[in-house]
Amino acid sequence: MASRLLGGSAIILVGNIFGLGAVFLSRLFAARYLGPDGYGLLVLGFTMHSILVLIVLLGFQDGLAREMSREENPTPLVSSAFVISFSLSAILGVALFLLRGHVSDVIGIPAVTPILGVFGITLPAITLLEFLKAVFRGYEDARGRVLVENFIRQGLGLLAIIGGVIIGADTLTIAYLWGGSILLATVFAIPVATRRIPLGTRVENWVGSADTGTAIRLTKYSIPLMASGTIWQLMQYSDNYLLAYFLSNQSEVGVYDAAFTFGKLLIIGATTVQYLLVPMLSGLHAEGKMQEFQKLYQQSTRWIVLLTLPAYLLLVGFADIVLVNIYGGGYEGGAIILAVILTGFMLHILLGTNGGALNAVGRTRMIFASNLVAFFGNVVLNIILIPVYGILGAAAASAAAYALVNLAYSLTLYAHGEIHPVSIPELKSGLVSVTLFVLGYQVFSSQIDSVVQFSLFALVYLIAHLGIAFRLGVTDEEWGILQRYVRGVQGKVEGL
Structure with a gap:
């Protein structure tokens, strides 16, 4: 059990690092290329998408993780959650597409209208991808989750943004390209999911096994989790x-x-x-x-x-x-x-x-x-x-x-x-480091106006900070742990 948890955590960590990098770079390329005006329109589309996905999932991403492990046959749970989420996503996606003009009128930004339409059309597809991530988690399939969420979905999203920048696309075209990457990710993710998830390719396993009692029980448990877990995002x-x-x-x-x-x-x-x-x-x-x-x-x-x-x-x-x-x-x-x-x-x-x-x-x-x-x-x-x-x-x-x-x-x-x-070591090292930075900032900040000068200042300060941290912020016990860790790494390297 412990080795399986450790292995799954390592896979998730690698996937999260890749996914976080892909998402950040996507935003970075879009922001630099489109400027604040075009990027702001794209952000409003992303934001509306994210809000609606949180709503249609109803907290199932956490509810399924708990309930599936307690069921000998989790198929009715998965089927019930899928029918609810996908149905809601279709309804709200169509509603956003039809009401996109009204939403843009309310916020006073007419230029966002077509972009909201793109995100409305792709809402069911991204909901399916998020749902598959939850099912992989319920089946304790870390590799499937990382493959679909991080490498397929987020990786294709980054490629779509980069492609838009290369061809000189405008904001709406980049929105279309990103939406296309979501649809393409769905095409790639479905065969991966049907091979790795025990429900297989039979449609009735995904839709036909839903029942009202299971749906009500799962929803009652999941909605409070949605309320607690999504507040910071909202x-x-x-x-x-x-x-x-x-x-x-x-x-x-x-x-x-x-x-x-x-x-x-x-x-x-x-x-x-x-x-x-x-x-x-x-x-x-x-x-x-x-x-x-x-x-x-x-x-x-x-x-x-x-x-x-x-x-x-x-x-x-x-x-x-x-x-x-x-x-x-x-x-x-x-x-x-x-x-x-x-x-x-x-x-x-x-x-x-x-x-x-x-x-x-x-x-x-x-x-x-x-x-x-x-x-x-x-x-x-x-x-x-x-x-x-x-x-x-x-x-x-x-x-x-x-x-x-x-x-x-x-x-x-x-x-x-x-x-x-x-803790006392934290206070001592923190105060000394802050004092050192303030003194250096007072002396040199007026002379720093380029990346090279900033980098040099940052490098010198970081070296000084690390020296202070290791001298004042690390206890003898922690030094011993660190030294044992370094010796262990050296031993592994020498044994290669």
């Missing part, structure tokens, strides 16, 4: 459409999404560690080993902070240089947006993987309640701030929502068992 999606509604300017949406998408890279380390950390913390909590729980929580937080802090300081200090050189000249206005968003994410990192720790101690209702309050708080703040401050108001609303939910998580953990993420 926060960014709501930002995009509230910006469009209040500003009626797709260029502002493009700048905001580019900054937000880039800012999310800061929390990749925390997300990865949380994925691996939760079962460890959960086991320690079940055994009542709360001192070891606290120690592991603080160690993981310290390492995440030490590895993330220099990226945060460099990106905030030189946000204008970074954004303009990555996305192009039309995105200079996103520098302050990126700084605000990064600060919200950095607070999350400083407070540790508190959501995972709450999950480990069984406080899932608190997670759901906090996320719900944060989501509605974000919407209210957007409504108040966007008309006055524009995209800066949207960034401030998101950062405030992140701060609110992370403070709630951390206070709950402390009340539960005085669990907190702060």
Whole structure:
């Protein structure tokens, strides 16, 4: 069991790295080539697509993972979920296509009308791909999931965007190319799924085995999971459409999404560690080993902070240089947006993987309640701030929502068992590193106006930061673990 879990996790990790890179590069190429105006239109299409997919799946991506493992014959579960999701996707896809003009009128951006039509047509296809991913997870087929989701779907999406850039396509043509990649991915994914999934190629296995009782039971279980698990995604999606509604300017949406998408890279380390950390913390909590729980929580937080802090300081200090050189000249206005968003994410990192720790101690209702309050708080703040401050108001609303939910998580953990993420080595190394950066920034920032100069400054600071981190932020016990790990790697290399 443990070896199967480890092997599956390694496959998923490789797939996620490839998929994340493909998605980021797709956005990057589109943003640079189309500029904020065209990219903003594409973002509104992507956002509407993502919202509707979350709705039509009804949380089945999590519900099937749990329920299929409990059933001797999961075919009725899969069939019931497939009929519901695919039917909803067809209805909402047609509705979006027919009402695309009304949606664009509401947000005051008529140019998005044909793009919404493209995304409406492809909604059933992308729903099928997302559904297959959930079924692969339920059957514990990590390879199938990675092949369909990461390599076929996301890989073809990247090729479509690159192809559009090469041929000099306009925004609508790129939307068509991306939609075509989804349809093509479906064509490739169906034979893969029918070979790997026990349901096979018989249509009645996918459709004919559905029954009302199974559908109701699965939906009752899955919808609360949808509400809890998709709130953070809906926060960014709501930002995009509230910006469009209040500003009626797709260029502002493009700048905001580019900054937000880039800012999310800061929390990749925390997300990865949380994925691996939760079962460890959960086991320690079940055994009542709360001192070891606290120690592991603080160690993981310290390492995440030490590895993330220099990226945060460099990106905030030189946000204008970074954004303009990555996305192009039309995105200079996103520098302050990126700084605000990064600060919200950095607070999350400083407070540790508190959501995972709450999950480990069984406080899932608190997670759901906090996320719900944060989501509605974000919407209210957007409504108040966007008309006055524009995209800066949207960034401030998101950062405030992140701060609110992370403070709630951390206070709950402390009340539960005085669990907190702060350690003395983290404080010492962090303060020294921040002080060093501030001094260097004060002396050299006015002279840094190119990528080469920024890179040299960043390299020198990173070397100094690593020296500080290893001198002040690593305990003797951790040094021993690190040295044993290095010796083990050297031994494997020498044995090759």
